[in-house]
Amino acid sequence: MTSLTEQMGLSTWLGQKRVKLGLIIMAVILALIYPYVSSLYFLSLAIEVFIFAIFAMSLDLLLGYTGLASFGHAAFLGLGGYILGYISSRSDLALNLTSNILITLPLVIIGTALIAFIIGFFALRTSGIYFLMVTLAFAQMLFSIAIRWSGITGGSDGLAGVARPVIGLGSFSYEFSSRPSFYYLVLFFFLLSWWLLRRIVNSPFGWTLRGIRENEQRMKALGYNTFRFKMAAFVIAGTFAGLSGMLLVQFFRHAAPGNLYWTMSGQVIVMLIVGGTGTLIGPILGAMVIRLFPLFVSSYTERWELLLGLLFILFVLFAPKGIMGFLGVKPSTLLTQEKRPSG
Amino acid sequence: MSLLTVTNLTKHFGGLAALASVSMTVEVGERRAIIGPNGAGKSTFFNLIAGELLPTSGQVQLEGQDITKLPVNERANLGLGHTFQRNNLFLGLTTFENVYLAVQHHQGITKNIFKPAGQFSQVTAQTTEILQRVGLLEQQHEVVSTLAYGQQRALEVALALATEPKVLLLDEPTAGMSPAETTEMAQLIENLPHSLTMMIVEHDMDVVFSLANKITVLHYGQKISNGTPAQVRADPIVQEIYLGAGYNENVSK
Amino acid sequence: MENFIIQLLNGLVASMLLFIMAAGLSLIFGQMNVINLAHGAFYLLGGYIGLSVVRRFDNFWLALIIAPLIVGGLGVIIEYLFLRRLYGTHRHLDQVLFTFGLALVASDLIQWNWGAYVESVAPPTLLAGHIPVFSLTFPIYRLSLIGFGLLLALALWLFLERTRLGAIVRAGVSDAQMVSGLGINIHLVFAGIFALGTALAALAGVVGSPIRPLYPGLDFEILILTLVVVVVGGLGSLQGAFFGSLLIGMADTFGKAYLPEFSLFLIFAVMAVVLLIRPAGLFGLKENGQ
Structure with a gap:
């Protein structure tokens, strides 16, 4: 099928810088006017897609760019959510301090970065399948803490009654109380994350990560302290996941242990594989497909989880490069090529 | 002070001594070849200096600094660059x-x-x-x-x-190459600035004698000869190993 | 003191159950370099098939034979139809991802067929009842499970150490040419090992069902514990699976008994310490499975 799109010239067309820029500007304009044309239900779906797109992009920094297959990324989604919940839930268990994102956001970032550093310190001593298992185990540990430590986390009920996010500075204060206003907040964070991550993956640091993915031994032979770079990637990915977790909890106004559960880690991997790893657009597409998937199938059957699993298996077996590979879009190279190599 | 000093370097794999107490020094600007029949311990010696392996005993010094236990990346940062035998x-x-x-x-x-x-x-x-x-x-x-x-x-x-790098370690740069490719590679290495210190493990004797100004011969993990190409060529022990024992490295690979 | 001994016995029971799981997981990894994330699903499937057999024929022993056979057979089919497509140098992650997809599908199918209830299975009448342990009592079934686990460990050890096939599995030989040089078809070995591994998971499901009731979600809980065991013990090593199971089984049981708030934390703490000291696990042969 790749050859089909290539024959049609689609991949070359998509590969052009002007086309890319045009598509991106169009998508951003569409996203900006979306609340005016969408029903509340579809607006909520879009919010979910953007939140999960941040989550998926953050994992791609590890899996797609650094080659670290983390199976416990939900740890940071859940953690970000719980930190926010604990600060701004009206529940008796929580602090109910503030929902001002100028305060909550830095706390979420610091908290998730710290935990990512600790988990990374242990997990990054391993690689390959061990890394996969160890990250999974650590995420599951956080899940069990969330379930057991009910005095802080609300146990299996989680923390309900999370206050709506507010932005306040001095006498200025604005509450994101309406659905469209929250949509724009999420859109802002999505675009910001995408832009930041784009800068990161195209920087010398980002290329270092690709080098580690391709051949860590050679990177060491060149003088790189690869552990530090992997740690940095792990912490950055953890913080962006924490940000998405914060938004998720602000949206549902409920910090739930399910956000830490391993099926969540699995779901984001499904998004990456379906969308295509090693690019940032791939995870966004993947998040879109997976979060909108129930929309297409649940009217036919209750077993959409089964269908999701089957869809995933099909991609793994037959299209391991995901939708991006399907479209013939290749990961970007460091130098723009004046002439494309034949074949 | 020599640029690279190796003292009594020894490596055992299980009970087997792959390298037994080898010492040598490499001076600035030197082009040192390490030769020897298959199984002589050349690769082990090379990897011990590069840091891909850690020695059982002995010492490696770069510009007087002990680097015996340093990880690969730190050695690289001190100026020890190396290539791999397999790409x-x-x-x-x-x-x-x-x-x-x-x-x-x-x-x-x-x-x-x-x-x-x-x-x-x-x-x-x-x-x-x-x-x-x-x-x-x-x-x-x-x-x-x-x-x-x-x-x-x-x-x-x-x-x-x-x-x-201050010292460039080349591990069989012409391994697996056709004669034409070998000539090209030898040319490439030859054209590198002569101020660059090099240590090269190589099978092809033509390449070795055209490039090196110092040669160390290893045999069964021990250093048996050391000197200029002319000295090594004239060394009776070397001749015995390469000719008498029936080895002919000139045609290897 | 008496309570301590009871907990010790319970710890052994939990360890043996974990061992049966971990041995299967480790065997598959040792031969095929695949971490089978559907291993927990095979446990649950085995347990539920056992449940159905016990309900229909009222015979636990029959369940003990049928469930591993069916699940092992399923393993052969899965290996033949899917995993075989993914052999190759760069597709280990794809293999793991495939087993993850399989776990999702299996989990949903199991719930579809058996519902979302908590089901427990009665132990066979032969092993029903209790025996006195000082002034307390201990179920005979649990005690016999300890014996069964030890016997199974011995049998697996003999298989790996004393048979030619075992030698191939033990060495982790996956070079098709080399193995066929020994007159053995590598594809048969792969299929056989995957079948054996999945059958062991099903076996654990059946023997575990009188102790741990079956419910949707148990598959993932068991999987996580088993993964911790192999991380601690070291992948691809039977000793690792055995001692890792003992360590985690005991930590889990004693943690639950004496520090209920921290029991899970204790397990992961054990794992973290092992990782610090020996990243490849206590008996790890391979640095990693990339």
């Missing part, structure tokens, strides 16, 4: 990106997390220069896994070269 490249990246990774580390820009890599003009310029030097500029946009074997072998050298 060990970034197969999924382009030729340009491969060399860029080496150069950007050497120029110390890798902590930069925000500026696009292509905008570091000093790094891209040096990358281009190295590609030109090893004759791979035309292939710079090609993904390395699609390169011909000889080109990959040249890239192997380019990566080590890009870190501007």
